[in-house]
Amino acid sequence: MVTLADVARQAGVSLATASRVFGRPEMVGAETTARVIEVADRLGYIANSTARALARGSSGLLGLVVPQLSSSYFAPLISAVQSEVESSGFELIIVDSHGCPESEVEIAGRLRGRVDGLIFASPRSSGAALAEVARGFPIVTVNRELSDFDSVSVDVAAGLTELCGLLIARGHRTIAYLGGPAGSLSDDGRFLTVRTALEDNGGEARRFGPVEPKVSAGTESFSMLQRGGVSAVIAYNALVAHGLMLAAAAVGAKVPEDLAVAAVDDLIDIGLGLPSLTAITQPMGEAGSSAGRMLVAQVARPRGADSDAGTRTAQHLVLPSTLVIGETC
């Protein structure tokens, strides 16, 4: 393995100068720079980022903890975080917590000594547990506001309220909410929002579920909804909604005439042959870029931090969701 010392020796400069050629080129004379670079790639020198990290006191590594790596919901977020931090010169370690709060804490502990900062996407752990493990460490949470940490979240509530207004306006009164997986924090919130929005407008919300967020769950829930005496349904996500629509088609029921269907999220681009879905779309990509940007900003700060002695107040960014009105309502 060829080290910077080898390069320096061969180029006839000191180790310090060689180092500066790569780290602070503006401090080095032009010919020296050229010579060092020439020698470096003649020798096939590859900088050892570990040593650099140790000397600099920061690793250039950021972590992202997601509840599910292979989920179309998080995919755009992951990609966006990835390219955002990459363009700031960081590398990203993505870890799957499998939606398990204990894993989240365990992972955070493991990663603390390794990365410069951490993003938690939709964390399920208690705020206390997170605060504990992340104290004094750069953190950004997504879709979860914790007072001590920066966060970015998507305002699904506004979209849901708008959707409820739409349904009421189109004459629906008794509306089903077909909820997502048991224990989902967002699920409870969504139902509450729907109920409030409906009751404020003379409607009524009926909660069904919980169901797995899968197409089959939708298919299987259809007859239950039919018997439930509702004229519209708001499904936890697009997979479930598609399941409902497939089941409806199978028994000859018409959407939206017999049952109006709407969903949060629009995960799949399958909508061919089926009416286009009315859905509340969340800007997950944007959320990812923002989270990445906020984390990079936090990590970069310490160098020149005077005014805010480690106690700056946390920023909370809220992104709007969009109600996309399709043919299913």
Next chain:
Amino acid sequence: MVTLADVARQAGVSLATASRVFGRPEMVGAETTARVIEVADRLGYIANSTARALARGSSGLLGLVVPQLSSSYFAPLISAVQSEVESSGFELIIVDSHGCPESEVEIAGRLRGRVDGLIFASPRSSGAALAEVARGFPIVTVNRELSDFDSVSVDVAAGLTELCGLLIARGHRTIAYLGGPAGSLSDDGRFLTVRTALEDNGGEARRFGPVEPKVSAGTESFSMLQRGGVSAVIAYNALVAHGLMLAAAAVGAKVPEDLAVAAVDDLIDIGLGLPSLTAITQPMGEAGSSAGRMLVAQVARPRGADSDAGTRTAQHLVLPSTLVIGETC
């Protein structure tokens, strides 16, 4: 930040002993161990993996380069690699090359100084370029055999040949191959396999495409196939196949009577309301675990490597694909 030196001082032992408590506990007396550990977590000591990496000469980091991060095809592979290397005590850096050969090389260069080894999933770069950037570095490739590096690949050809046999046996003679994205290495190989398998059995292969691997591509290609005078089609993947089936349903054509449909990969679990797809499924999860395991083995070797002085011969693991016969044939 509390360092190991702080812990050692407070516990009244030398730095070396404190270090051994965490790295080689069997070398330290029981009470000493207990005391050090007690002090360590009283002080909230967190080991600095960067320093450890530098001293040990290895980072405990592995890299995985995929052409597309958010792809259902790679998802099981990514998860499997993840958990495999994690269980061996490594952390994983996943980077998206966006299917671009230059990115692959650039990423490899960037990561070389940072990780202990690299997995390339379905790399598109020339073998020479990869060999160049990865010389003398632990590497495993997936779905690409390079003589210098370990690899694991899935034998789609066998499955395709079996599928062709099945189609011939069921009376099909002129069969379409609806290919995937332009420039895909696997695509050419697949068509060749199909053609050979069919011609050996008195059938004929017609190549259509290339098309994007999307549902809509299938939908749009349907009428072209109808005019093409084929009785069966082998699609690049399940998305395309579903598109075909949706289009068939839309015009009242029957699958498999009017057109038999098969595909490589079975990516989506949407198959409800549609006949179940005949598909060649690839064990991507298993491929991932194997790749992870092989890389870990390579990385671990150097310590006690005597016999194989850096020139051990590369291992090539081939995993079988499975032909799953559904109702669409």
Next chain:
DNA sequence: CATACTTATGCAAGCGCTTACATGCACTGT
């Protein structure tokens, strides 16, 4: 021409941890 300032480079002290080697000590067998 002396002074101050700028620019390019070198020196050496770390960054926090691991580990080969040395030390000290309590046993064991003879």
Next chain:
DNA sequence: ACAGTGCATGTAAGCGCTTGCATAAGTATG
């Protein structure tokens, strides 16, 4: 009683790089 053995611990030399400070030119200023 003494060398031999093995265990628990300490000493110190790094791992490869960055960076504050010192130094030595060269340039501008009065």
